[in-house]
Amino acid sequence: MKKYGLIGFPLTHSFSKKYFTEKFEKLHIKDAQYDLYPIEHIKDLQDMLDLHPDMCGLNVTIPHKVSVIKYLDWIEHDAKNAGAVNCIRVVAESPVLASFLGEVGVKGHDFRLEGFNTDIYGFEMSLKPLLREDMEGALILGDGGAAKAVKCVLDNLGINITTVTRKPHPGNILFKDLKPRHFEKNKLIINTTPLGTAPNFNECPDIPYEYITKEHLLYDLIYNPEKTTFLKKGEEQGARIKNGYEMLTLQAEKSWEIWNSQTMNL
Numbered sequence: 001m002k003k004y005g006l007i008g009f010p011l012t013h014s015f016s017k018k019y020f021t022e023k024f025e026k027l028h029i030k031d032a033q034y035d036l037y038p039i040e041h042i043k044d045l046q047d048m049l050d051l052h053p054d055m056c057g058l059n060v061t062i063p064h065k066v067s068v069i070k071y072l073d074w075i076e077h078d079a080k081n082a083g084a085v086n087c088i089r090v091v092a093e094s095p096v097l098a099s100f101l102g103e104v105g106v107k108g109h110d111f112r113l114e115g116f117n118t119d120i121y122g123f124e125m126s127l128k129p130l131l132r133e134d135m136e137g138a139l140i141l142g143d144g145g146a147a148k149a150v151k152c153v154l155d156n157l158g159i160n161i162t163t164v165t166r167k168p169h170p171g172n173i174l175f176k177d178l179k180p181r182h183f184e185k186n187k188l189i190i191n192t193t194p195l196g197t198a199p200n201f202n203e204c205p206d207i208p209y210e211y212i213t214k215e216h217l218l219y220d221l222i223y224n225p226e227k228t229t230f231l232k233k234g235e236e237q238g239a240r241i242k243n244g245y246e247m248l249t250l251q252a253e254k255s256w257e258i259w260n261s262q263t264m265n266l
Helices: 015-026 042-051 067-071 077-082 095-103 118-130 145-157 180-185 229-236 245-259
Strands: 002-008 032-038 055-060 087-092 111-116 137-141 160-165 188-191 217-220 240-242
Touching: 002 015, 015 032, 015 245, 042 067, 055 245, 067 111, 077 111, 077 118, 077 145, 087 245, 111 245, 118 145, 118 217, 118 240, 118 245, 137 145, 137 180, 145 160, 160 180, 217 229, 229 240
Parallel strands: 002 032, 002 055, 137 160, 137 188, 188 217, 217 240
Antiparallel strands: 055 087, 087 111
């Protein structure tokens, strides 16, 4: 049985498990299984993999998208540029190589971990059809692992970025310092925070929604609920809105493609 799964903590609910379980059933794939692996500390990754020698691929979610990088043997260039990984391909090393490493005293593991960021692909493919020529700037709400993929995409598209956070950080601005000019310059507003995720339906980023107009596009990486308070408030101002469901399905399919493709070369 080929095993796949999601690591993160906590894992109270999972889009990925439902998605892949239904995918396997629909395609009559009987030799694959997708499960949840709640890991509070990323240092326990190796022990988890040792317990599941049939593991072929993992998705990575909060809070490990950045901290997992130091445990990988290879990282794809977009993931390296973003500084975050959400997809890992697990490749078994040859028995000969594993034996040799043990003989020469090299500590490690008998599998190779390759890191990717399929959030980049999912976000870009779901965003591009919605962009207009006047969208030269974007407000990114939050600065965690998900924001890194968003920044990578916007950089590639030549869109200027202003990152908004609760705590001071070099180059960022604070939520409390948002002014009308920030909304005039940035017609794209992206929520990368977990605010508004079920069951906390009433939460939303603390921004002055009265400055949003019909010229704005609000994109929320959250998919549950379908329409967050953030999106509702934007819609009330006439803005176009988009949730994260399509991004999730696209990144999931990209992960499946990666897990079933040939091993990358260093």
